[in-house]
Amino acid sequence: MRTWLLIAVLAIGTVLMKTIGPVLAGGRQPPAPLTRVIALVAPAVISALIVTGTFTQGQQLIIDARTAGVGVGAVALWFRVPAVLAMLLAAIVCAVLRFAA
């Protein structure tokens, strides 16, 4: 039940965000400070999600095979390796380290 609710909220919210601009539109823009804040919300949340997925396990801060895998993925991305390959590389490093442990 909660899963269906989650799916519904995500679906409706995403469509709303995509369509508010075009519907209100006609070249009208929201106030400049609001636009600037909105543009920065994604980098903030995405950065927080990266940290959560790299250094945390529940409420603990940890450094483990996953951290190493993400590190390898980050280096690969920096050298413009396509995202999908970087993801694959990171998973391999992480799996091998876990297997060795």
Place this chain on the structure above:
Amino acid sequence: MPLALPIAAVGMSFGLLAGPLLGAIPSILMSAVVWSGTAQFGALSILASGGGTALAASAGLLANTRFLPMGFALAPSMTGGPLRRLLKGALLADASFVIGHRGGGRFDISAVAWAAPVQYVTWVGGTVVGVAGATVIGDPARWGLDVLFPVFYLSLLIPDLFPEHIQAGERRTRRQADRAGGGRGSTASRDLRPILVAILAAAITLALTPIAPPGVPVLVAAAAALIGLRAPRTSVAQPGGDVA
């Protein structure tokens, strides 16, 4: 389409991770109706870290706020009444935003619209394959697949923070949509605020993780975006000056 393969692969990663957590049908349905990797991975990673449904939904939607400026960027190029605009807006996706961009803040809306079905079919199809694969491989963590969340997000964030670094290379990544959308109407010169915001958000998350319930640090970290209330120091906005 060179885009189809990466989208299918990311969709497959989503299916692999979501299958065991949400079940097969909900995972596929989520891809079919939400159709946004960023929101889906965001919600899923909060659930995986032990956060509740409300927190997962909030994180997913906050990660998707980039569609707001992208929608406003597309609007002037659109014709037709509110209903047509609504339908065209709903077809927006990261890759279409880049594909449809014609420079100078203008967009080819039909290119945006035509890119949608390809992305949609590969995304949902990839998810189905991933979900099916998940039943075979079992626990995704055993195969190191839990790193897919953060690496996927890094692939979105790096072009956002270091656009000139990525631009120097290939231009085909769909991530540039974020940059083009976010940077619209801002300065044409280097804007360091996304980097500052990302560092601040990371610090908030690390600081709050031991003391706040799972999922909460991510939402609090979103407040780092309030830095944007201050006008950038660089200069006055140059309409259409910031184009890929």
